[in-house]
Amino acid sequence: MPKEIISSRQIIASIIAFIVGNSVILGVNSELAQDSWIALIIATILIIPLILIYARIIKLYPGKDFCQIVELLLGKILSKIIIILFIWYAMHLGALVLKFFSEFTKISALFNTPEIIILMTMTIVTVYLSKSGIEVLGRWSIIVCTIICFLLILTIIFSIPNMDFNNFFPIMNHDLKEILKSSFDIFSFPFAEIVLFLSMASSYSQKNNPYKIYLYGCLLGSIFLLSVIIRNVSILGVPLVKSEYFPSYTATRLINIGDFLTRIEGTITINFIFVGLTKTAVCLIAASKGFTFLFNLKDYKIMIIPISLLILMLATIMYNNVIEMFEFIPIYSIYAIPFQIIIPIIVWIVAEIKNKKE
Amino acid sequence: MSLFKKKEKIIEEKINQFNESLNNYIISPSLDVNVMIIKQLFIDNDTIISRSVVNNFDKSLQFYIIYREGMVDPTIISETIIKQLVLSNADISKNNLLDSLVNQVLITNETRKISSMKEVIENVCYGDTVLFVNGCDKALVLDTKKFQTRAIEEPQNEKALNGPKEGFNEYLLTNLSLISRKLKTNDLKMKYLYLGQKTNTKCCICYLDSIVNKQVLEELYSRLDKIDIDGIIDANYINESIKDSPYSLFQTMGFTEKPDVVAANLLEGKIAIIIDGSPIVITIPYFFVENFQNSDDYYVNFYYACFTRIIRMFGFFLAITVPAFYISIVAYHHEMIPTSLFINVTLERQSVPMPAAAEAIIMLLLFDILKETGVRMPTNIGHALSIVGALVIGQSAVEAKLVAAPMIIVVALTGITSLLVPKMNAGIIYLRYVLLFLSIILGFYGFILGLACILIHILNLRSFGIPQLTLGGKTNYQAIKDTLFRGPWSKMKLRPKLVTDNQQRMKGGNN
Amino acid sequence: MEFIVIVIVYFLIIFFDLIPMFKKKQIKEAIIYSVIIIFTFIIITLKIGGINVPSPYKLIKNIITSIT
Numbered sequence: 015m016p017k018e019i020i021s022s023r024q025i026i027a028s029i030i031a032f033i034v035g036n037s038v039i040l041g042v043n044s045e046l047a048q049d050s051w052i053a054l055i056i057a058t059i060l061i062i063p064l065i066l067i068y069a070r071i072i073k074l075y076p077g078k079d080f081c082q083i084v085e086l087l088l089g090k091i092l093s094k095i096i097i098i099l100f101i102w103y104a105m106h107l108g109a110l111v112l113k114f115f116s117e118f119t120k121i122s123a124l125f126n127t128p129e130i131i132i133l134m135t136m137t138i139v140t141v142y143l144s145k146s147g148i149e150v151l152g153r154w155s156i157i158v159c160t161i162i163c164f165l166l167i168l169t170i171i172f173s174i175p176n177m178d179f180n181n182f183f184p185i186m187n188h189d190l191k192e193i194l195k196s197s198f199d200i201f202s203f204p205f206a207e208i209v210l211f212l213s214m215a216s217s218y219s220q221k222n223n224p225y226k227i228y229l230y231g232c233l234l235g236s237i238f239l240l241s242v243i244i245r246n247v248s249i250l251g252v253p254l255v256k257s258e259y260f261p262s263y264t265a266t267r268l269i270n271i272g273d274f275l276t277r278i279e280g281t282i283t284i285n286f287i288f289v290g291l292t293k294t295a296v297c298l299i300a301a302s303k304g305f306t307f308l309f310n311l312k313d314y315k316i317m318i319i320p321i322s323l324l325i326l327m328l329a330t331i332m333y334n335n336v337i338e339m340f341e342f343i344p345i346y347s348i349y350a351i352p353f354q355i356i357i358p359i360i361v362w363i364v365a366e367i368k369n370k371k372e
Numbered sequence: 373m374s375l376f377k378k379k380e381k382i383i384e385e386k387i388n389q390f391n392e393s394l395n396n397y398i399i400s401p402s403l404d405v406n407v408m409i410i411k412q413l414f415i416d417n418d419t420i421i422s423r424s425v426v427n428n429f430d431k432s433l434q435f436y437i438i439y440r441e442g443m444v445d446p447t448i449i450s451e452t453i454i455k456q457l458v459l460s461n462a463d464i465s466k467n468n469l470l471d472s473l474v475n476q477v478l479i480t481n482e483t484r485k486i487s488s489m490k491e492v493i494e495n496v497c498y499g500d501t502v503l504f505v506n507g508c509d510k511a512l513v514l515d516t517k518k519f520q521t522r523a524i525e526e527p528q529n530e531k532a533l534n535g536p537k538e539g540f541n542e543y544l545l546t547n548l549s550l551i552s553r554k555l556k557t558n559d560l561k562m563k564y565l566y567l568g569q570k571t572n573t574k575c576c577i578c579y580l581d582s583i584v585n586k587q588v589l590e591e592l593y594s595r596l597d598k599i600d601i602d603g604i605i606d607a608n609y610i611n612e613s614i615k616d617s618p619y620s621l622f623q624t625m626g627f628t629e630k631p632d633v634v635a636a637n638l639l640e641g642k643i644a645i646i647i648d649g650s651p652i653v654i655t656i657p658y659f660f661v662e663n664f665q666n667s668d669d670y671y672v673n674f675y676y677a678c679f680t681r682i683i684r685m686f687g688f689f690l691a692i693t694v695p696a697f698y699i700s701i702v703a704y705h706h707e708m709i710p711t712s713l714f715i716n717v718t719l720e721r722q723s724v725p726m727p728a729a730a731e732a733i734i735m736l737l738l739f740d741i742l743k744e745t746g747v748r749m750p751t752n753i754g755h756a757l758s759i760v761g762a763l764v765i766g767q768s769a770v771e772a773k774l775v776a777a778p779m780i781i782v783v784a785l786t787g788i789t790s791l792l793v794p795k796m797n798a799g800i801i802y803l804r805y806v807l808l809f810l811s812i813i814l815g816f817y818g819f820i821l822g823l824a825c826i827l828i829h830i831l832n833l834r835s836f837g838i839p840q841l842t843l844g845g846k847t848n849y850q851a852i853k854d855t856l857f858r859g860p861w862s863k864m865k866l867r868p869k870l871v872t873d874n875q876q877r878m879k880g881g882n883n
Numbered sequence: 884m885e886f887i888v889i890v891i892v893y894f895l896i897i898f899f900d901l902i903p904m905f906k907k908k909q910i911k912e913a914i915i916y917s918v919i920i921i922f923t924f925i926i927i928t929l930k931i932g933g934i935n936v937p938s939p940y941k942l943i944k945n946i947i948t949s950i951t
Contacts, residue, residue, distance in 0.1 A: 119817055123705065128885045130931060134892060135814065139821050143828050150831045153842065157827065178758070280708040280816060287820045309915060316912050319896060320919035327923040331936045338940065345947045368893075 022221040024152030027159035040188030056197035066363035069224035079305035103303040103353040111327035177248040202347040206354035213300040403506035434506040443499035445518035482515035527629035535671035544648035548863040554635035556726035571603040621799040687792035696811035704815035
């Protein structure tokens with residue numbers, strides 16, 4: 015199988031798409047309303063050591079996938095257990111994104127379509143994207159990143175008449191404990207999901223600097239999120255931001271230029287579809303690579319279709335309705351700790367020890 | 373099958389085998405054997421003329437010439453071949469018979485030696501004369517071609533406003549001369565090869581040796597070797613045999629009918645394949661942005677070229693998406709367009725009996741039928757047909773409330789914009805309907821997913837191993853100077869990176 | 884109606900992917916593939932049919948809430 019290489023720009027673009035991800039529609043975690051930008055900044059500071067750890071793991075073993083690194087460090091049996099956990103996390107995340115997407119589409123546009131059809135069509139396109147390989151995913155991310163940038167700037171410019179910066183006062187209305195909890199939520203969803211990019215590490219070309227890539231990706235992504243927060247809070251105001259399920263969507267609904275350019279929230283769905291595809295495709299590739307490692311198969315592309323079916327199945331049985339889905343978000347930050355933090359730290363520590371020995 | 377018919381079949385098979393094995397025969401020194409084989413090979417072929425010639429002064433010098441009437445110049449044959457052979461009294465040594473004939477007797481401009489019957493057949497069929505000499509095991513091929521070919525005129529499909537207006541014609545040597553007039557260097561390599569078992573078509577592969585990408589060249593040769601087809605009539609036969617993605621809607625090899633386009637491509641490091649009998653030349657590798665490029669862009673002011681190029685890209689996008697977008701708005705998402713506009717559209721659609729989807733499909737099909745008839749109709753009924761098209765389908769259908777006026781506008785827009793990018797007409801026709809169906813079933817969401825699928829497919833395309841649409845390498849000016857828009861010539865310092873490593877085109881470009 | 888769509892999609896998957904795998908003698912991949920396909924088919928059909936399949940979500944929720 016010829017080696018697929020993606021350039022650093024493409025990785026940065028896909029990291030940005032990943033992070034910006036659901037916030038296009040959902041908005042960033044808006045429990046704190048006017049203080050959520052503080053939580054975002056704290057979350058960005060918190061993520062930096064973690065991504066330095068990820069980058070260090072890649073730098074110590076250049077050209078190898080996460081699965082191969084784990085096998086090198088921890089032996090066969092322990093690595094298989096860790097990879098099983100990794101696969102479960104990737105599939106769960108993919109199912110979460112799919113479910114968000116289908117719920118949003120059902121609520122806002124296609125009321126009568128049975129949800130399995132929506133899920134299935136999205137899955138089909140994701141399978142096509144993943145089967146095309148990592149190179150195509152890289153080029154695709156650049157297009158997606160451009161579209162996100164463009165639409166975000168467009169919506170911000172169009173919403174300027176609606177913005178009211180008084181909504182940001184009073185600052186620091188919440189006490190520190192709440193802010194820290196919220197920043198931890200933002201930290202784990204969406205930032206720390208970058209752990210999935212470790213599984214594509216064999217495609218990073220050797221001369222790329224993984225530190226630079228991850229740092230640029232996360233910083234640019236957090237600038238995006240910051241602008242999203244500013245736009246949402248300044249347009250909607252405190253009570254609306256807290257209570258809406260989809261704050262970004264509602265914020266774009268209010269755009270009204272000269273009575274002509276109204277109701278352009280349909281174009282936001284373009285954004286969401288492309289980003290959702292990217293995110294699910296990365297999860298799918300990560301899970302298939304894990305699977306091929308688990309069963310010693312040769313090529314990860316064979317496993318893409320069955321794993322996509324597994325993700326589809328998970329998406330259908332996971333939640334019964336929208337409310338359960340939104341209840342899951344606070345739990346998610348704690349549930350994801352072992353996958354996002356503990357496993358990489360273990361791998362890193364073992365890698366450093368082995369490195370010191372040599 | 374009766375016994376008699378079976379015997380006939382066996383005899384036929386044996387004759388076929390005999391004919392085929394005759395092709396492998398080597399020319400024998402004895403003139404009579406050669407004559408007998410030739411008569412057997414070209415039996416039932418009345419256009420092949422053959423005669424024997426004997427020298428006046430030395431009766432032991434016997435010759436036999438064979439040629440095809442209609443394809444040769446009779447004056448050359450009688451003046452330079454037969455006259456010389458009969459009347460020459462030069463001292464010819466019997467050891468190097470052929471060489472002394474070539475050097476001292478024959479005064480044709482090109483002479484070659486061949487040794488197998490297969491080559492005899494090829495050369496006679498193309499218009500050369502073959503000369504057999506008694507006592508030599510090789511024959512001479514003498515260039516006597518003269519046949520009618522089409523004059524050089526401007527190609528219909530690639531009209532240029534400014535710049536050279538020559539186009540290729542069907543004769544290989546004319547086409548090669550058109551190209552080599554533009555690239556007067558010994559770096560331009562032209563290699564012949566023959567394809568097609570029954571047609572024996574002569575093809576020529578051209579490239580500039582110092583710039584070309586050698587890997588693509590090797591890949592091309594290996595793919596051409598694998599072609600096993602009985603005839604090559606047009607460039608498209610080769611195209612479909614060696615394509616990377618044979619079932620894709622988009623082209624992966626470039627077609628052109630103009631020598632200046634070919635010369636510009638060769639200067640960028642691409643390879644050109646010229647085929648005898650076809651005015652279309654193939655260039656590889658082919659990039660996706662070339663669909664939107666026109667040779668005109670480089671001969672006019674670059675601001676104007678920029679604008680027209682962006683219009684073309686936008687036109688392609690419109691050509692695929694307008695019907696689908698219209699249907700998704702009218703049928704599902706009424707809120708996406710401004711309210712006043714939507715009220716007008718709905719008013720127009722009030723009394724139309726069909727649902728918007730059916731209307732769209734029928735109108736699109738009708739427009740495609742109209743376009744196809746326009747291509748093939750004789751000019752004398754042209755006026756009547758255009759009246760039918762415009763008045764009946766456009767005006768009367770709307771007035772009879774069978775079709776809504778916005779639908780006509782949508783269909784007209786699609787049809788016109790699809791003519792902007794003629795190279796992608798296969799893609800546009802199908803993709804239009806595909807996106808329309810997706811939009812009918814799933815609304816705007818289906819439309820966007822369809823666009824995403826098309827985008828993924830385009831990103832997947834490769835032309836001889838080189839990806840067709842590359843993004844995300846260095847996004848500097850040099851990368852997009854010729855793709856999104858056309859930059860001024862003073863800035864076009866480097867050649868496209870993917871095609872070749874030898875990049876510097878002008879002084880001042882540092883790789 | 885949804886059931887028909889599901890059946891068609893599974894049939895296409897089996898036809899285009901699984902059978903060539905058996906022909907090419909990639910037995911191990913084919914077995915894993917078929918196991919996953921059968922498993923997901925059963926669960927999705929149950930869910931469409933309306934039977935309440937227990938979801939792991941409740942399990943995770945209980946574990947996490949019992950920790951914090």
